[in-house]
Amino acid sequence: MQFKGRDIVSIKDFSREEIDYILKTAASMEQIAKQGSDMLHGKILATLFFEPSTRTRLSFESAMNKLGGTAIGFAEPKVAAIKKGENLADTIRVVENYADVMVLRHPLEGAARLAAEFAKVPVINAGSGAEEHPTQALLDLYTILKEKGTIDGLNITLMGDLRYGRTVHSLAYALSLYNVKLFLVSPELLRMRREVSDAIKQKITVVEASAVEDVLAETDVLYVTRIQEERFPDPTEYTKVSGTYKIDLKTLKDAKEDMIIMHPLPRVDEIDHEVDNTPHARYFQQVWNGIVTRTALLALILGAKK
Numbered sequence: 001m002q003f004k005g006r007d008i009v010s011i012k013d014f015s016r017e018e019i020d021y022i023l024k025t026a027a028s029m030e031q032i033a034k035q036g037s038d039m040l041h042g043k044i045l046a047t048l049f050f051e052p053s054t055r056t057r058l059s060f061e062s063a064m065n066k067l068g069g070t071a072i073g074f075a076e077p078k079v080a081a082i083k084k085g086e087n088l089a090d091t092i093r094v095v096e097n098y099a100d101v102m103v104l105r106h107p108l109e110g111a112a113r114l115a116a117e118f119a120k121v122p123v124i125n126a127g128s129g130a131e132e133h134p135t136q137a138l139l140d141l142y143t144i145l146k147e148k149g150t151i152d153g154l155n156i157t158l159m160g161d162l163r164y165g166r167t168v169h170s171l172a173y174a175l176s177l178y179n180v181k182l183f184l185v186s187p188e189l190l191r192m193r194r195e196v197s198d199a200i201k202q203k204i205t206v207v208e209a210s211a212v213e214d215v216l217a218e219t220d221v222l223y224v225t226r227i228q229e230e231r232f233p234d235p236t237e238y239t240k241v242s243g244t245y246k247i248d249l250k251t252l253k254d255a256k257e258d259m260i261i262m263h264p265l266p267r268v269d270e271i272d273h274e275v276d277n278t279p280h281a282r283y284f285q286q287v288w289n290g291i292v293t294r295t296a297l298l299a300l301i302l303g304a305k306k
């Protein structure tokens with residue numbers, strides 16, 4: 001298996017064997033992520049964030065620092081040269097001289113693919129519009145595996161904004177490589193985008209539902225997402241769905257005792273804070289697992305780990 005020099009643009013570029021290998025590598029990095037190492041000493045990561053982010057950017061920067069490398073970049077394109085009208089391809093051809101690997105977040109679908117075509121160094125997609133967020137899917141899988149000991153055999157419910165949420169697109173593609181049953185729960189307006197649901201239905205059993213109560217008793221992993229207000233082409237559509245779903249203690253009364261609840265964060269109002277103290281909540285553990293998974297990805301891509 002060859003990871004050195006690879007781009008991570010879409011989760012669809014990876015086979016089940018490759019994903020399993022990444023998850024195994026992540027497990028072997030837990031200790032290193034805690035204690036630090038000099039594995040990537042002298043290597044530079046550039047973060048190019050054309051959209052707001054807290055955790056994904058800090059998570060990559062922290063992972064790089066933990067491996068002894070350094071991180072440079074911008075999170076506010078308004079103050080970068082982009083403001084002067086520079087196009088993405090030029091930005092990439094400049095930044096590749098400064099860094100050994102680039103992490104890009106961009107509002108346009110296809111942006112990461114374009115960047116990867118221009119860049120001589122590996123490009124990691126940290127979110128391409130509503131399309132994909134492959135490293136989030138990898139850390140989500142890592143969380144499921146760590147918490148449940150398996151991915152195969154589980155019933156997994158993806159709930160919320162399945163149309164504009166990029167994390168659930170990458171996660172659904174990835175889960176379709178495993179032996180899982182997938183429940184998709186969303187308001188009608190926010191149903192899973194066709195391109196994704198058509199593809200995954202070829203591989204696994206997918207059941208669409210409009211109420212989480214209909215599938216909760218069977219669910220092993222409940223993955224909740226916020227409504228992506230900023231991606232709605234028409235604000236009146238947003239007002240129709242805003243506040244239409246919420247997980248609280250009442251919703252959870254029929255849940256399996258060992259069901260876990262995940263969320264890519266940020267949370268708005270879709271999981272009540274009273275759920276945080278139940279044994280189901282795992283969304284803050286996901287944040288740590290993000291660091292661990294990203295140290296594994298950086299070490300593999302930069303050739304420090306085989």
Ligand code: NCD
Pocket residue numbers: 055056127133136166167225226264265266
């Ligand atoms: C997600 C994203 O940016 O797509 N956040 C993240 O990376 N953890 C989810 C979201 O913004 O709702």
